[in-house]
Amino acid sequence: DTAVSQTPKYLVTQMGNDKSIKCEQNLGHDTMYWYKQDSKKFLKIMFSYNNKELIINETVPNRFSPKSPDKAHLNLHINSLELGDSAVYFCASSQATGRLETQYFGPGTRLLVL
């Protein structure tokens, strides 16, 4: 009964490669998010989509491109990977946007760029 799932769980790759991370939620939520948690455990929002539309786009290099084919899926593609991209990437979802909404997190994807 996985609520928010991500694939892959681990990703080890070389600098310069292109990779994708997939996220799916079966909670019927309208809003999905991508967060990056660095080695110091700081959790920072990258993108947010509501009903397949981009609503939050933080100051993230344009090598990062999210795509939402439907409201249950939000994928993250990263071009030309750099060492500094190594982190844990969490997908999350909430019922809707708004300040009262609880976010439910996926298990995370641990990305290591060599």
Added chain:
Amino acid sequence: QKEVEQNSGPLSVPEGAIASLNCTYSDRVSQSFFWYRQYSGKSPELIMSIYSNGDKEDGRFTAQLNKASQYVSLLIRDSQPSDSATYLCAVTRRRDDKIIFGKGTRLHILP
């Protein structure tokens, strides 16, 4: 000033005692406040949410909010070793409803 600030710890508390975790925020008009718990190698999970001044209790957990002083705290009564984790304070920014996380406080319950 950082938007959400927490002492990174580690905070060591004997088993059975009360653990007190604090968080301050800079956006005076924020209205939603959350505490998430994150075990090592796991994803954050919601412990408490609070929207009004005062205390909100849920089992061994009590969230306290003081909007005038711009701080929110989490008390854990009868601390257990299983409470050892990093606790993330999160605040929703009024102007864009974006949730801002603090860096977290590592809590260690000593058996």
